Amino acid sequence: MLVHSSGLSKVKDSVTEKIFLGNEPNAELIAILTVYFVQGILGLARLAISFFLKDELMLTPVQVSALLGIVFLPWMVKPLFGFISDGFPIFGYRRRPYLVLSGILGAASWVSLATIVHTSWAATVAIALSSLSVALSDVIVDSLVVERARTESQAQAGSLQSLCWGASAIGALITAYFSGVLLEHFTTHTVFWITALFPLIVSVVAWLIAESPVSKDAQESNHLKFIKIKHQVGQLREVFTQRAIWLPTAFIFIWQATPSAESAFFYFSTNELHFQPEFLGRVQLVTSFASLAGVWIFQRFLKSIPFRVIFRWSIILSATLGMTTLLLVTHANRSLGIDDHWFSLSDSLILSVMGKIAFMPVMVLAARLCPSGVEATLFALIMSVFNLGGTVSRGFEALIMHWLGITATNFDLLWLLVVIANVSTLLPLLFLHWLPNAEEQTQTPILQPASANNREQPFSPDLMPELILREPESKAVE
Structure with a gap:
């Protein structure tokens, strides 16, 4: 029995060291890596969007280029999302509720593309909301990584960031090829429906984040928040x-x-x-x-x-x-x-x-x-x-x-x-x-x-x- 326990311990230590780069694989780490993985796997719909804009909405190359410039706007105001998350907790929590909201927003945007989007303006709004969803979750999960990275030893320095990047890269690699294969057999709308499932995973794993509620005494007054931001x-x-x-x-x-x-x-x-x-x-x-x-x-x-x-x-x-x-x-x-x-x-x-x-x-x-x-x-x-x-x-x-x-x-x-x-x-x-x-x-x-x-x-x-x-x-x- 002791030999069996020792063997399991060695396997666990090996997995922790080689797969998780020395980071303890607890529920919160799995949740963080899942969010990064989802960000990578959302590339599943990249080709579907291109063909949808070209073949179904009949947009010209000029219009597509202008549209893609607009939908990246949420990535230009990412610091604002950090201010909002830090300064305005939801039900006393600064991270978990925003991750839940980002997942719901992302799923809703992809569902709308699969169902009610039939004009270029509607497509711009839907894709921009999807971009907003990823940018918001990105800000939140990055703040969690920063908090964890502060406790890393010198030997572990950079391992958590590398692990997160690996999760995102794996998601991107998995979907790179299948983004084209799916379009050979299904419509763009079907691909959008499939993609809509992944942001919901973010909403689910958000509950695994270990976060203590901010007490009422600890919450800053609006005046103090304004002074801090200023x-x-x-x-x-x-x-x-x-x-x-x-x-x-x-x-x-x-x-x-x-x-x-x-x-x-x-x-x-x-x-x-x-x-x-x-x-x-x-x-x-x-x-x-x-x-x-x-x-x-x-x-x-x-x-x-x-x-x-x-x-x-x-x-x-x-x-x-x-x-x-x-x-x-x-x-x-x-x-x-x-x-x-x-x-x-x-x-x-x-x-x-x-x-x-x-x-x-x-x-x-x-x-x-x-x-x-x-x-x-x-x-x-x-x-x-x-x-x-x-x-x-x-x-x-x-x-x-x-x-x-x-x-x-x-x-x-x-x-x-x-x-x-x-x-x-x-x-x-x-x-x-x-x-x-x-x-x-x-x-x-x-x-x-x-x-x-x-x-x-x-x-x-x-x-x-x-x-x-x-x-x-x-x-x-x-």
């Missing part, structure tokens, strides 16, 4: 007046705001090249694995390289390799004896690896800019600026497509859009001097707000906040 806003204003903060943030915005050709290329792939959903799902699977490879390459070989160097070369290589899309757009690949499908797969694989390598320094830089005292809020604000850049990019894409006359069937000047998009990605090279130089990069942190009196902590890229990995996709990883 003080924090003052700290942020003080920080953002520093060139060491706002110049790199402006660089991130410019880097993200250059136009892409994503919406137009989807129409070209389906209407001109006649790629089927199953194949597009296969492309998503390949690009998902390629993105993981890009993360590994960065962490293994590149994370110690100065920001300016890695941004310079990633921008140049991404723009150069991006021009290979011209071969597919002009059908030159056929003259070379390369099938459209194989060319698209290999091109997507290479560009995804490069895109993720280019994207990873943004995470490092954003985390690196945040001084103690306002790190969580400032990080969220920097990433809101990043997402704003993505919306501006969509707007530029829509304007250029309208100017070039690109429609669902006219791709005569798609090559020019590809050239403009790739050449414009070189624009940030003019502003590389806005980034910290090699000496400034080694200073930890770059600066402290004058009102903060916190002991400096050494920075490591392995300790980057996990939330950025679940932001809406940047054009760098398309």
Whole structure:
């Protein structure tokens, strides 16, 4: 009996160490990982949305690009969700009820897409609500991770964030291929119905969160809340007046705001090249694995390289390799004896690896800019600026497509859009001097707000906040 118990104990210890990276697998951890997993698995409906907008609502590439820019708006105000959750408990709880609400909101948005959405405006509202649902749950679960990470030992540092990222990545990988396969056999509405089930899982596991109610005596008065928020806003204003903060943030915005050709290329792939959903799902699977490879390459070989160097070369290589899309757009690949499908797969694989390598320094830089005292809020604000850049990019894409006359069937000047998009990605090279130089990069942190009196902590890229990995996709990883 003792031998049996000893064996079970060893198995448990092994699972804790190898699968959960040393974190005790209790009910709350399972709930947190489930929320991240659901965020990844919601990609199941990504292709369904694209085909729904294109084939059922008959939207043009210009309209789709503009719509996708609008629905990312909730990701630009994530700090607001944190303020609301912290300052206005529901029935005395700051986390659990908001997770429940986010799950219900997400399920309702997908059900509406499956049933009552028949216009572009209704689709915009429904998809925006789905985006709001994920952004809200993201803020809440990130706060839980931060609270847990504070108790990690030095040996465990970064393990919880890595575990959460792994759960999200597994969900994304599982659905990457099946998002296309399902559309081969079912309608988009059926896929929306299936997707609606997953946010409800968030509402269920929210009850596993170990949270004590805030006592009435502990709840701050509205006046004190206002003073606290005013003080924090003052700290942020003080920080953002520093060139060491706002110049790199402006660089991130410019880097993200250059136009892409994503919406137009989807129409070209389906209407001109006649790629089927199953194949597009296969492309998503390949690009998902390629993105993981890009993360590994960065962490293994590149994370110690100065920001300016890695941004310079990633921008140049991404723009150069991006021009290979011209071969597919002009059908030159056929003259070379390369099938459209194989060319698209290999091109997507290479560009995804490069895109993720280019994207990873943004995470490092954003985390690196945040001084103690306002790190969580400032990080969220920097990433809101990043997402704003993505919306501006969509707007530029829509304007250029309208100017070039690109429609669902006219791709005569798609090559020019590809050239403009790739050449414009070189624009940030003019502003590389806005980034910290090699000496400034080694200073930890770059600066402290004058009102903060916190002991400096050494920075490591392995300790980057996990939330950025679940932001809406940047054009760098398309």
